[in-house]
Amino acid sequence: MSELATPLPDFMAEKPLFMCVMSNTDTAKIPNISAAGKTPELTDYTPAGDCELIELGHIKSVPVLPFSPSGSPTPALITRSALRLSQTPAIYVNSGLRKLPSIPVVDLHATPGADIRSGQAVADVEDIFKNGQLLGEHIGKLSDFIVIGESTPGGTTTALAILRCLGMDGNTSSSISTNPMGLKMRIVNEAMEKSSIGFGDLTDDPLRAVELFGDPMMPAVAGLAEGLCNNDAKVVLAGGTQMVAVLAIIRALGIEGDISIATTKFVANDTSAHFHEMVDSLGYHAYVTDPGFYNSDIDGLLGYERGEVKEGVGAGGALLLAAMAGVGQDEILTDVESFYRQLVEEST
Amino acid sequence: MSELATPLPDFMAEKPLFMCVMSNTDTAKIPNISAAGKTPELTDYTPAGDCELIELGHIKSVPVLPFSPSGSPTPALITRSALRLSQTPAIYVNSGLRKLPSIPVVDLHATPGADIRSGQAVADVEDIFKNGQLLGEHIGKLSDFIVIGESTPGGTTTALAILRCLGMDGNTSSSISTNPMGLKMRIVNEAMEKSSIGFGDLTDDPLRAVELFGDPMMPAVAGLAEGLCNNDAKVVLAGGTQMVAVLAIIRALGIEGDISIATTKFVANDTSAHFHEMVDSLGYHAYVTDPGFYNSDIDGLLGYERGEVKEGVGAGGALLLAAMAGVGQDEILTDVESFYRQLVEEST
Numbered sequence: 001m002s003e004l005a006t007p008l009p010d011f012m013a014e015k016p017l018f019m020c021v022m023s024n025t026d027t028a029k030i031p032n033i034s035a036a037g038k039t040p041e042l043t044d045y046t047p048a049g050d051c052e053l054i055e056l057g058h059i060k061s062v063p064v065l066p067f068s069p070s071g072s073p074t075p076a077l078i079t080r081s082a083l084r085l086s087q088t089p090a091i092y093v094n095s096g097l098r099k100l101p102s103i104p105v106v107d108l109h110a111t112p113g114a115d116i117r118s119g120q121a122v123a124d125v126e127d128i129f130k131n132g133q134l135l136g137e138h139i140g141k142l143s144d145f146i147v148i149g150e151s152t153p154g155g156t157t158t159a160l161a162i163l164r165c166l167g168m169d170g171n172t173s174s175s176i177s178t179n180p181m182g183l184k185m186r187i188v189n190e191a192m193e194k195s196s197i198g199f200g201d202l203t204d205d206p207l208r209a210v211e212l213f214g215d216p217m218m219p220a221v222a223g224l225a226e227g228l229c230n231n232d233a234k235v236v237l238a239g240g241t242q243m244v245a246v247l248a249i250i251r252a253l254g255i256e257g258d259i260s261i262a263t264t265k266f267v268a269n270d271t272s273a274h275f276h277e278m279v280d281s282l283g284y285h286a287y288v289t290d291p292g293f294y295n296s297d298i299d300g301l302l303g304y305e306r307g308e309v310k311e312g313v314g315a316g317g318a319l320l321l322a323a324m325a326g327v328g329q330d331e332i333l334t335d336v337e338s339f340y341r342q343l344v345e346e347s348t
Numbered sequence: 349m350s351e352l353a354t355p356l357p358d359f360m361a362e363k364p365l366f367m368c369v370m371s372n373t374d375t376a377k378i379p380n381i382s383a384a385g386k387t388p389e390l391t392d393y394t395p396a397g398d399c400e401l402i403e404l405g406h407i408k409s410v411p412v413l414p415f416s417p418s419g420s421p422t423p424a425l426i427t428r429s430a431l432r433l434s435q436t437p438a439i440y441v442n443s444g445l446r447k448l449p450s451i452p453v454v455d456l457h458a459t460p461g462a463d464i465r466s467g468q469a470v471a472d473v474e475d476i477f478k479n480g481q482l483l484g485e486h487i488g489k490l491s492d493f494i495v496i497g498e499s500t501p502g503g504t505t506t507a508l509a510i511l512r513c514l515g516m517d518g519n520t521s522s523s524i525s526t527n528p529m530g531l532k533m534r535i536v537n538e539a540m541e542k543s544s545i546g547f548g549d550l551t552d553d554p555l556r557a558v559e560l561f562g563d564p565m566m567p568a569v570a571g572l573a574e575g576l577c578n579n580d581a582k583v584v585l586a587g588g589t590q591m592v593a594v595l596a597i598i599r600a601l602g603i604e605g606d607i608s609i610a611t612t613k614f615v616a617n618d619t620s621a622h623f624h625e626m627v628d629s630l631g632y633h634a635y636v637t638d639p640g641f642y643n644s645d646i647d648g649l650l651g652y653e654r655g656e657v658k659e660g661v662g663a664g665g666a667l668l669l670a671a672m673a674g675v676g677q678d679e680i681l682t683d684v685e686s687f688y689r690q691l692v693e694e695s696t
Binding site: 139 | 363365439448454455457479483489
């Protein structure tokens with residue numbers, strides 16, 4: 001695969017928009033769950049750092065660059081290059097952040113998520129959904145094509161829990177190269193047992209599933225999708241198995257519209273997860289993108305090819321926007337490499 | 349004058365948008381300065397209540413309806429009807445609110461304004477301006493015509509201070525029927541004397557003027573205008589003499605673009621203020637709108653004709669959007685009356 005996006009959409013977007021919904025949870029702080037931050041505590045800063053990198057080109061309110069413990073940079077670098085080169089506008093959404101970025105963010109008044117083993121992972125799920133919908137109703141009158149990414153450390157564990165409550169078998173991907181599926185499954189089983197919820201028990205009540213075992217990003221994105229689709233805008237969820245979980249919620253809620261999913265090849269080709277199988281079984285269309293990192297001589301970027309980082313901050317969907325705007329894989333790679341070198345220089 | 353808007357713009361807006369920038373200040377709490385709230389303390393809730401009324405049709409997170417002490421309803425009723433009937437999308441911006449509304453709001457990370465006699469009215473003015481600009485750069489890629497209103501109790505006093513620092517003579521309007529110009533001028537003089545700033549002294553440093561004597565709405569709107577104009581969007585500031593002060597800041601900053609101002613006839617015809625003279629001397633174009641309240645038999649609406657409330661929450665600009673969408677004055681009046689009756693019924 002050498003193309004930026006496969007397939008390319010067969011329509012033009014007149015007023016494309018990228019949105020990024022950000023959340024923090026205590027689930028992310030369970031040891032060895034997330035590599036989205038050098039330590040579990042630092043995952044609180046990852047969403048803020050991600051969107052400051054995209055918007056400002058540097059971190060401002062966070063102490064360290066959101067690099068993985070292995071030294072691979074956050075996918076925010078991909079998102080930044082893709083949005084810059086395609087000149088796509090962006091709107092950032094705070095759905096339960098513990099650390100705010102120093103850029104304009106839409107506040108949905110969500111509180112950060114708790115540990116999913118606590119008995120209530122997300123407070124005020126209906127309010128978050130409704131605020132997402134309100135925002136979507138307005139944005140859907142301005143943009144005809146909205147790509148929604150997320151930055152939610154620990155999100156593949158909450159995604160796994162949601163998929164299981166909604167009766168979907170399949171592994172979620174991971175920000176860690178050796179996907180800790182065993183650990184994630186133990187955490188999820190413990191959480192579900194504690195609330196006496198079994199596999200498929202919440203198929204008819206997806207927002208209850210989110211309340212018990214999800215994260216605050218999920219109802220925000222589902223609500224956004226509802227509001228956007230009410231205005232006939234096309235919606236692409238940008239992410240890996242975390243967004244598959246949101247798709248499952250959207251389908252269970254009966255939200256109808258032109259909704260699809262876009263992710264990177266690093267997720268799509270991840271043999272430890274089941275991206276395509278799950279998207280197919282839900283009945284949605286998937287776009288797969290490739291920033292061409294195998295052509296790089298930067299080890300941090302080659303880490304993506306080794307599976308050390310796979311997706312996040314809507315990187316796959318941002319690449320789709322770039323591909324639709326006629327940006328080439330080589331332009332993306334050159335821009336990401338240049339930005340990576342600048343960041344490393346500045347931080348040493 | 350019987351038309352909704354005079355003149356009507358000679359262009360069509362493809363993707364019109366209404367924005368509302370909200371701030372709280374301690375200047376609003378100086379006794380007898382503002383009628384935007386039944387008591388000085390309640391002015392903290394007025395912006396939140398205003399935009400909840402527009403967005404939700406009821407107040408949610410505030411204790412009382414934002415009605416003036418005389419019983420006239422907030423101009424948010426006009427804004428709501430105008431946006432509803434024209435189906436214009438809206439984005440709400442928090443630039444230093446003390447009380448947050450329970451709807452999606454873009455957070456610019458501003459702190460509430462202090463009393464202008466304190467020596468520093470607005471903290472981090474440059475940051476607010478830059479965040480406004482960042483937001484404007486994105487929004488300007490989605491919308492070609494943006495009407496920016498505000499809800500900032502006490503704002504005609506901060507506006508007066510800014511106009512005087514920037515060398516503009518003229519009275520500002522008031523939310524009070526008997527414009528307390530003497531009191532406002534005393535407060536402004538006291539503030540300027542304390543900082544040793546005389547008339548016209550800050551013509552070359554408008555953001556310093558905002559820092560000393562302004563409110564957090566001002567740099568947000570000026571920054572928005574900069575970002576929007578950079579993307580060739582047309583900008584209409586929606587308000588009375590408060591927005592004249594922002595126009596003065598915009599001109600002093602050298603921001604160039606298609607910028608104009610829209611207000612209600614209640615401000616434009618206010619003989620205690622000098623709206624037209626000031627707009628003319630700044631060299632901008634003004635639209636004047638009229639919701640036709642003289643045809644109403646509701647005393648709270650007739651209060652507008654008596655000057656008890658004049659403008660706010662971008663009511664004048666929202667009427668301009670309605671007029672451009674072909675909405676008639678009679679439709680506006682009927683819708684405002686119906687909503688007014690519903691609110692009064694619900695609150696008794």
